[in-house]
Amino acid sequence: MLIGSPIPTSRSEHERLTKFKALAVLSSDAISSVAYATEAILATLIVAGSINLGLTLPISFAIVLLLAIVALSYRQTIPAYPNGGGSYIVAKDNLGTLPGLVAAASLMIDYVLTVSVSVSAGVQALATLFPALSSTFTIVSIDVALVLFIMLVNLRGVRESGSIFAIPTYIFIGSALLLIIVGALKSFFIQHNPVIGHFQYVATTEPLSIFLILRSFAAGCAAMTGTEAISNGIPAFKKPEARNAATTLTWMAVILGTLFIGTTVLAMSYHIEANPAGNPTVIGQIAQQVFTG
Template sequence: MLTSLKRLLIGRPLKSTELGEQKLNKTKALAILSSDALSSVAYGPEQILIVLFTIGAAAFWYSIPIAAGVLILLTALILSYRQIIYAYPHGGGAYVVSRDNLGKNPGLIAGGSLLVDYILTVAVSVSAGADAITSAFPALHPYNLPISIVFVLFLTTLNLRGVTESASVLAYPVYLFVVALIVMIGVGVYNSVTGHVPENLHTPIGTPVAGISLFLLLKAFASGSSALTGVEAISNAIPNFKDPAPRNASRTLMAMGGLLAILFSGIVFLAYYYGITPNATETVVSQIADDTFGRTFMYFFIQGTTALILVLAANTGYSAFPLLAVNLAKDKFIPRMFTIRGDRLGYSNGIITLGVAAILLLIVFNGKTEHLIPLYAVGVFIPFTLSQTGMILKWMREKPQGWVPKLITNATGALISFIVTIMFFLTKFPQVWPVLVFLPLIVLLFHRIKTHYDLVGEQLRINPNQPPKLVEGNVIIVPVAGITKVVENSINFATSLTDQVIAVYVAFEREDEHAFEEKWKKWQPNVRLVTLHSSYRSIIMPLTKFIDTVQNKAEENNYRVTVLIPQFITKKNWHNILHNQSSLLIRAYLLFKRDVVVATVPFRFKK
């Protein structure tokens, strides 16, 4: 039944030879990998206005120069990540760049930040998508959290079906969103230029505003920079592109940067010109669409596509998280299970882990987007800063042809990213302080996992100069609970392997002990029986003491001790609760015994 449900939700398994068919062309890649960055225009401009509103609506004209600063940072980041794509064509993004140029710990900080950031990408995106829906339908506002969780479950299932299948589904809403916003911006700008929008709705640019300060402007700039989250995803996901992957990834990155610049600047301009004031019940994009088209079909089309792309922006996390996890797992910093491809050739363990973590995060924060965005943004600007700094060192060390312009580009990106990171900590410390706690813990966890793998490798590694230790023979101990076909099956198997077989019976009463010995002599006279008396009605303790005794003697003669446990398998699973599971308890306990082999001989019931 579970297999049938899995096939229904995920689809048939794919052969490894079909991996090439799961690669993305530029059109699909732009949709699936740019949805996070493009969707952030739905809340990035709003974050600028929220900061400026603390001074008053008169300060909204500052959103124009702040947006110009954000576009400068966007340009620097796009050009920088374009260089990273060609310098590191196998993907890995900020983690690989930081690891190779700054060292292990900076790389782990970048990798840990991005892992958490991709979880936040999913949480923020679906939460913002739910906000867009409830802005259009206020009656649904109390159900933001359940709506968000349903979206996560849908995207997790979709991505488990494979990269190309999810891209095929997600491409249409992303392009519809881009078209809808370009139409809205075009109509809005036309209305502004032709005088259809009253000029008294906004304060003229350059108007002095009391209370404004450089600190506040930097805070607004840092908040608006949240619109740039997701621009690094393409550099992480180069292996998902069709060949030539670096060139296709680079062109997709440039296209994303151009679209993001148009949409971001257009929304900031219209929000300023229309005199939009942010509020808790309706998003800025919703207000702009309402002022531009009224509550017509076009308004609901914009809200619908905005909600869709905000939800589907989470798919950037589903594309980049598993690939980053693969790089960390190959370096032995996270479990190796993240390197295994699933039935549909995607990294299923990474996809499932991401979905579960995002749901837990939504529950903890009760689906509140405004509480998640600061963590989300600072989590991505730390890798931004580290990767750009790493590229600076790379150019200075290697000095390839034309390295000076590349150095200037990366230096500009590193400086601005560093300023934004510091501003987040200075201005939003009550919201972003968890970063200072979980990042060191994540890096510590990475090191503990790496240490474990190194120790395992050391213990498993064979020294060719050391002769192998040969085992002279085998002593098999068979715990028995009575004279049955189950025991007979196990004894027959044991005697077929060696003549050193010891049956062990644990009795709670002396009478039972003697009676069993008499029966055994008649039934299996050629197999040695050892009976143990347990005054405290424990099977495991006297059995393990006896095994220790046998093991000590066996080691002296270079013999191996094997405990062969008889176990019957019921026809139906629920029948198991009708029987005591002493064999399972013995097995679980003995698995941790030193140098003892534990094996099970099943006996299957037919009725």
């Protein structure tokens, strides 16, 4: 009743995804990280004092450069592995079984963390909009319910999950683009009035070092989580599978890079800082400044 009857192999081709739906299914984990990647960098750099928060932008550009390199690498992998070219099979074929297993184990941990962090970030965003939801019990309860819902939708099948996930994914992309466009217009062409004209002073608790910068870079690389999902899911695409997968991967990389850099630029322009309590979120503070500030 919940997950439906098994699909015969003869019908499997009819369950495959168009590029439009595949972007929603296979890129949602990567694109959703826009909601918290900039915040992760800010939260890490703040220990070196507010004076160093300006490093967030160059760190973000470095991450986008890495994203471009990884996306290009996976584009090369797609035609070479038309049945799915994820990290496991590529590492196993080229480096051996042990490196392949290490890659597979890393991906398992990565996907678990992606689901938990992305869902938590989404609920924190709701709590920013509706403060009545900000209690720990309420947030955790909604988190668990959403994880169970996502699990059931995916168990129903790829095409069904594509139809369901397409709506929130494209609403998020559209909302984020609207936020960036309006925020940029107000920031660079219309005089805006942020709450503060500069970052609030925060005392240094740890000196700025190359290790702290690298830690901030690593935290911001949450923006790249799930980049390999499209390369791994080539068989889920309609024919021609490899070409459609490569096109979708390019769309994903461009959208992700644009939203990530746009969010970071607005955070710098509006002097947004990460809240240690996690609420309101950085993207929530940006939205408040852009649309009501």
